[in-house]
Amino acid sequence: MKKLFAVDLKRLLNNKAAILFAVGAPLLLVLLISFAVAPYFYADVRTENFSVAVLNEDEDPITQSILRGLIESRSLGGLISVEFVQSEDEGRRAVEQGAAAFIHIPAGMQDTLYNNGRSVISYYGNPKMPLEDALLFETLDSGVSLVSNAQHAINMIYHNSLDAGVDEAAASEAYNRMRIGYFSSILARSALYEDTDTTSPLGGALPIDYYAVSFLVLFVALGGLPIARMTADDSETGLIHRQLLSGHTPLMCVVSRWLAGSLFLLIQYTVLAVTLSLIAGGAAFFGHLAAMILGGILLCLFLSLGMMLAGLLSNTAAFAVRTAFLSVLALALLGGLLVPSAYMPAVVRDVSYYTPFSAALRLNIMGLFSGKAEGLYLFAGILAAYTAVLLPLILRRFQRRTQ
């Protein structure tokens, strides 16, 4: 058995290039994603400062005050530098020269609102800067929507007061006093929550731990493709028949390949898990050690069996790799690795909860980042159950194939 295991492991890590790739390739990708892509989407991490051209034709001090408050707000402060322009042409030229957007506040906006009218602020995004454009528009749109609600509230004070026979000067004084208070309150709306450190200043930005672990599970899964190839190659090379003729049982052959594959994946898992927890968690480890070890081992055992099944179901190595890749893709989609299960339809979400990658994802979030999370036995049980179902299937298929 030991000899078989050594042979199978050597088939996977047969030279320096293979070892280097097994460890280096996913590591390189994770580092690239972590430093080049992830900072733009994760909570509390911001893009580099970018400029925005503003044409403010409304000279009302309230508009100036809202604008200043918005620029200095928690959402946008430090993120944008504002360049005030004098005409639409100048604004559009600024966008052509690299500003992320041009915003046009129409003349007499406050007067229009005061007179119960409606006003539209025009926004021209820079099509060459889709990320900055999307972040800015999302932040401004939610702010403007709240300002609209506040304006409606002030209008109600003013107009209902007049209808009720209140003196015009008093209603007007209340209107002016309240709108200043409302707009500054809206800009400080994050104070609504007792605890806001878990939400991003960019609103729609995403929590880093979820996506870090998604990458971990996905990369380890795709790192298992050589196992599918190796299993498919078994019948072509005749190695399996030589092993059986030399007295090894099919069970021993299967277990040896399974464990060798698992160890191969565990090497990748360990490198990635340590790197991700260093990048995402900083110096401190917030996870649950038992969950991390259990999550890693169970994921690798399951994946190794899954890859073997893909290999056993295929006649050629190319077909095995394609089958394995598409299976990983399907499981990743269903498990919420690419699109979080929170956004799935209710039925799919319920199914997703019990899929192997979803269990691995949660187990590893708990293991790497959140020691307080619960469900260790549930998620470990789900992964173990899938592994237990796959094992006899594979053994049977292996026996049929070798016969």
Next chain:
Amino acid sequence: MRLFWHTFKYRLKALSTGAYGIVFFLLAVAVGISPFIGLIIPDAPVPIGWIDEDDTQFSQRLLKNVQALDVVWVTLDDEDTLISNLQTGRLEGVFVIKDGFEDAIKSGEFEDTLQLLRSPYSTAAGVISESVGSEALRLWLACSSANEARLLGGDKLYESVFDDTIAGTEEPILKLSRKNAAGETGKVTPLLDAAYSSLYLLCGVASFFMLTGLAMTRKGADFSDRLMSRGFSITRFRLAAGIADTVYILPCAAVPLIAFGLAGEGRLIVPLLVMFALYVFAFGGVASMLALIRSQTALMLSISVVTIANVMFSSMLVPLPSSGLFAAAAHMLPARWLSSADLMNPLTSILGLIACAAVYNALPFLLRRKER
């Protein structure tokens, strides 16, 4: 040239009659169709829990308003059950309406009146906190305005301002309108969005099809020694096979391209078809280069890495910054040119893809080893 043509025909025939060629084609079509299914299924609300420590008229009104939102689905249960579901990821978040919520809102305060307990497995905390927070602020705005009205005109005015403010307006009083360079309101329809998603998904799958089909073509298995004896190298064989694979997978692009036509962007059909063909062909060259890797394990891992890098760094999955060293380097990926098609002149994208296809298909000839 005759051998090149025969190889092309042989490969095309093998793909269109062989099981895996047909299965992969159907699968690519299914992948292309998948984003359109999202147009039929409505967006699912995010599950949240609700703990009302205040239990007053205002806190109940807030719950009613939140229940009316499309983006969240509120679960009411005892605290232990909700927290347990939160900790195992069944709920994305639990909102706690703190004791004294009504008193605070009535007196014109909103600080620390809510608490959001976030699931350790949550991805939607930003969305749900913004949605529920907006409802709480609307309540606060109504209350503050009504308080002011009471000072001006007594309880009757209080009631009327409160009710009218809570009722809101059908159309927003102030709105931000996104316009394009021509000054017209930008028209990004869900169908157009789905067409782009379909095209990008297809690109991801097609690149993998090319990589596994060509890079794993080994001498002896698919390449006859007789061809080599007639001066036809395996690199040329792979080039011919790459062209055949491109022609074979090309009809899959009909799915997103028809959608572009239906979405009123028929002008994009021809440029995108050309781009898709060049993109797939460029991956034939990449596959030929990867085929030079001798270690099968390293080859498999390279295929995974190239596939992931192509999707992650090409702005297909998520928009990426358009300037800087990283953005410039990303243009080495064929997918980056394709995903820039709506940002730059289509001709520029096509020229970029022609350059990629030419370079990646020429490199294997320069890098080839003596393979006999």
